[in-house]
Amino acid sequence: xxxxxxxxxxxxxxxxxxxxxxxxxxxxxxxxxxxxxxxxxxxxxxxxxxxxxxxxxxxxxxxxxxxxxxxxxxxxxxxxxxxxxxxxxxxxxxxxxxxxxxxxxxxxxxxxxxxxxxxxxxxxxxxxxxxxxxxxxxxxxxxxxxxxxxxxxxxxxxxxxxxxxxxxxxxxxxxxxxxxxxxxxxxxxxxxxxxxxxxxxxxxxxxxxxxxxxxxxxxxxxxxxxxxxxxxxxxxxxxxxxxxxxxxxxxxxxxxxxxxxxxxxxxxxxxxxxxxxxxxxxxxxxxxxxxxxxxxxxxxxxxxxxxxxxxxxxxxxxxxxxxxxxxxxxxxxxxxxxxxxxxxxxxxxxxxxxxxxxxxxxxxxxxxxxxxxxxxxxxxxxxxxxxxxxxxxxxxxxxxxxxxxxxxxxxxxxxxxxxxxxxxxxxxxxxxxxxxxx
Amino acid sequence: xxxxxxxxxxxxxxxxxxxxxxxxxxxxxxxxxxxxxxxxxxxxxxxxxxxxxxxxxxxxxxxxxxxxxxxxxxxxxxxxxxxxxxxxxxxxxxxxxxxxxxxxxxxxxxxxxxxxxxxxxxxxxxxxxxxxxxxxxxxxxxxxxxxxxxxxxxxxxxxxxxxxxxxxxxxxxxxxxxxxxxxxxxxxxxxxxxxxxxxxxxxxxxxxxxxxxxxxxxxxxxxxxxxxxxxxxxxxxxxxxxxxxxxxxxxxxxxxxxxxxxxxxxxxxxxxxxxxxxxxxxxxxxxxxxxxxx
Numbered sequence: 001x002x003x004x005x006x007x008x009x010x011x012x013x014x015x016x017x018x019x020x021x022x023x024x025x026x027x028x029x030x031x032x033x034x035x036x037x038x039x040x041x042x043x044x045x046x047x048x049x050x051x052x053x054x055x056x057x058x059x060x061x062x063x064x065x066x067x068x069x070x071x072x073x074x075x076x077x078x079x080x081x082x083x084x085x086x087x088x089x090x091x092x093x094x095x096x097x098x099x100x101x102x103x104x105x106x107x108x109x110x111x112x113x114x115x116x117x118x119x120x121x122x123x124x125x126x127x128x129x130x131x132x133x134x135x136x137x138x139x140x141x142x143x144x145x146x147x148x149x150x151x152x153x154x155x156x157x158x159x160x161x162x163x164x165x166x167x168x169x170x171x172x173x174x175x176x177x178x179x180x181x182x183x184x185x186x187x188x189x190x191x192x193x194x195x196x197x198x199x200x201x202x203x204x205x206x207x208x209x210x211x212x213x214x215x216x217x218x219x220x221x222x223x224x225x226x227x228x229x230x231x232x233x234x235x236x237x238x239x240x241x242x243x244x245x246x247x248x249x250x251x252x253x254x255x256x257x258x259x260x261x262x263x264x265x266x267x268x269x270x271x272x273x274x275x276x277x278x279x280x281x282x283x284x285x286x287x288x289x290x291x292x293x294x295x296x297x298x299x300x301x302x303x304x305x306x307x308x309x310x311x312x313x314x315x316x317x318x319x320x321x322x323x324x325x326x327x328x329x330x331x332x333x334x335x336x337x338x339x340x341x342x343x344x345x346x347x348x349x350x351x352x353x354x355x356x357x358x359x360x361x362x363x364x365x366x367x368x369x370x371x372x373x374x375x376x377x378x379x380x381x382x383x384x385x386x387x388x389x390x391x392x393x394x395x396x397x398x399x400x401x402x403x404x405x406x407x408x409x410x411x412x413x414x415x416x417x418x419x420x421x422x423x424x425x426x427x428x429x430x431x432x433x434x435x436x437x438x
Numbered sequence: 439x440x441x442x443x444x445x446x447x448x449x450x451x452x453x454x455x456x457x458x459x460x461x462x463x464x465x466x467x468x469x470x471x472x473x474x475x476x477x478x479x480x481x482x483x484x485x486x487x488x489x490x491x492x493x494x495x496x497x498x499x500x501x502x503x504x505x506x507x508x509x510x511x512x513x514x515x516x517x518x519x520x521x522x523x524x525x526x527x528x529x530x531x532x533x534x535x536x537x538x539x540x541x542x543x544x545x546x547x548x549x550x551x552x553x554x555x556x557x558x559x560x561x562x563x564x565x566x567x568x569x570x571x572x573x574x575x576x577x578x579x580x581x582x583x584x585x586x587x588x589x590x591x592x593x594x595x596x597x598x599x600x601x602x603x604x605x606x607x608x609x610x611x612x613x614x615x616x617x618x619x620x621x622x623x624x625x626x627x628x629x630x631x632x633x634x635x636x637x638x639x640x641x642x643x644x645x646x647x648x649x650x651x652x653x654x655x656x657x658x659x660x661x662x663x664x665x666x667x668x669x670x671x672x673x674x675x676x677x678x679x680x681x682x683x684x685x686x687x688x689x690x691x692x693x694x695x696x697x698x699x700x701x702x703x704x705x706x707x708x709x710x711x712x713x714x715x716x717x718x719x720x721x722x723x724x725x726x727x728x729x730x731x732x
């Protein structure tokens with residue numbers, strides 16, 4: 001036994017020395033399952049491509065756990081070089097000025113060739129400061145799109161090749177489907193907060209909050225109780241009663257996907273990165289479409305906004321490691337790596353070059369629907385209302401949105417009351433946050 | 439027993455022998471608890487870059503927060519329901535098991551099984567059965583004309599978490615009741631039977647009063663269980679929803695502290711919880727511990 005232990009220790013010591021020759025860069029991430037394996041494959045590709053740096057990926061659980069772990073580690077002085085943080089954590093990360101190393105600055109100081117213009121503005125715009133400087137490196141970004149069941153459309157006598165373009169199309173088509181008995185429900189959706197409020201607002205060029213949706217100030221206020229949002233939530237409540245809409249649950253909406261896969265709902269809105277799951281789980285031909293819009297709202301459709309996560313660099317490490325981080329980020333943004341990750345996962349490519357490469361490979365012709373998300377985010381140049389959003393305590397505000405939406409569907413609040421409550425409770429949380437970072 | 443004092447040759451030996459236990463208590467209990475108390479007076483950003491002393495502000499804010507007061511109310515309803523349901527059911531089962539002569543042992547063993555199920559697994563099991571989209575029970579209830587939806591209806595969600603939590607605790611209570619029942623001398627019941635008391639009368643006037651110390655003990659243990667150990671059940675089933683209808687105190691600490699990163703408020707909530715545990719422990723030792731029969 002002792003001998004085995006000793007041999008083991010010796011082996012460990014050997015690998016440790018071998019690794020110590022290279023500068024180690026630690027990366028805490030939240031990608032489990034197949035995405036996690038793919039991520040490790042990308043890292044292995046990088047480690048094999050050069051022999052100065054070694055990136056060590058560590059899976060830290062889901063997004064919340066990863067972020068909490070990184071923050072706790074920072075407080076203990078044990079932080080990783082790179083941490084993957086979901087988009088709603090952006091406000092918190094940004095405000096921690098002494099803890100983060102902005103990516104644009106890192107790339108400059110490390111002397112890595114870095115052209116911010118190479119990145120898709122709709123993707124990086126979410127993560128830039130008001131001067132347009134990139135603060136974190138987008139890694140996995142997606143945007144909501146519409147999926148529909150072509151068999152149900154055919155059975156209901158609708159054209160299976162035409163997705164609903166507007167909300168009134170969607171309502172009319174849903175009612176045709178319900179009347180024909182082809183399905184029990186018109187549509188369902190994941191992420192009420194992200195899809196049916198944040199993206200709804202951006203898609204109709206309506207402000208989500210003051211100060212450019214919070215990009216300009218930590219003391220911004222929410223404004224999601226505007227007429228378009230109230231009208232949409234009113235409709236959702238009515239559609240739920242009529243059977244047109246089925247609620248998929250809070251957060252990501254875990255009941256939504258099964259309802260679509262089982263043919264219970266004819267249409268389904270969720271992340272473009274859900275595409276792989278939809279293709280694997282549906283026994284019917286799937287159609288794709290952009291998010292519906294209200295055609296009487298001026299400027300709609302504008303562009304959709306993204307969700308997902310980015311890579312933040314934390315301070316407190318030697319310069320050598322930051323050179324490694326910069327080098328790794330350059331590798332990660334290269335068209336080949338990006339196109340591969342994008343095509344495997346359904347996440348958006350972060351550079352124009354990666355998108356062009358996919359086109360040249362004929363990927364989008366062979367995989368219809370794979371570019372709907374990219375077309376949505378690049379539909380128009382982002383406005384202050386459609387660049388993204390950045391509020392402190394936004395993780396909790398997402399929960400508030402879910403809670404108020406539940407009150408709306410349960411009939412205890414009207415759309416106006418529910419959205420006013422979102423604004424009021426959300427603003428209190430934002431004010432709390434502003435106070436802690438003062 | 440207690441008056442016989444052990445004598446040590448060295449003055450230091452007893453302290454050395456106590457040290458490991460004291461160290462564990464300090465490192466794992468007193469230190470974190472002290473940290474929580476300290477944190478509850480501070481307002482701090484998540485990274486700890488700026489810290490301010492705010493006195494009792496975190497506490498006063500809590501008391502003005504309708505969400506927190508709602509959480510208290512939810513916890514009360516939840517604890518009382520779970521305790522009542524699990525104690526009631528366990529008593530019924532124990533009385534039945536006590537009367538079973540054949541297969542008594544296998545019956546008892548089967549009833550103890552749920553206790554071995556991890557709370558998170560119990561939560562997921564019940565979540566599956568009651569899932570509005572894929573669950574079997576909503577499907578059956580639909581046949582009876584009831585539209586079950588724990589995603590939206592506060593009452594349904596509460597029933598779901600109460601059932602899942604009580605189901606797990608029934609086994610534990612059952613064991614104590616069974617032991618309690620077996621400790622009641624058969625002669626008392628026989629005497630009553632000879633005097634003409636039926637089974638119900640015997641239970642009400644003899645068995646139940648003699649079980650009361652066990653019942654009191656279980657009450658305290660069950661309330662503690664519902665307040666602190668049901669976290670996993672809530673997390674796996676409702677996540678505190680819909681609209682905070684099942685957001686019990688301990689779950690709110692987690693939500694505000696770990697998800698929301700609002701450390702000051704979360705710490706203040708933990709201190710309040712600590713106070714509640716201390717009160718419960720006090721009640722148990724002061725009033726119940728002495729009279730309970732194991």
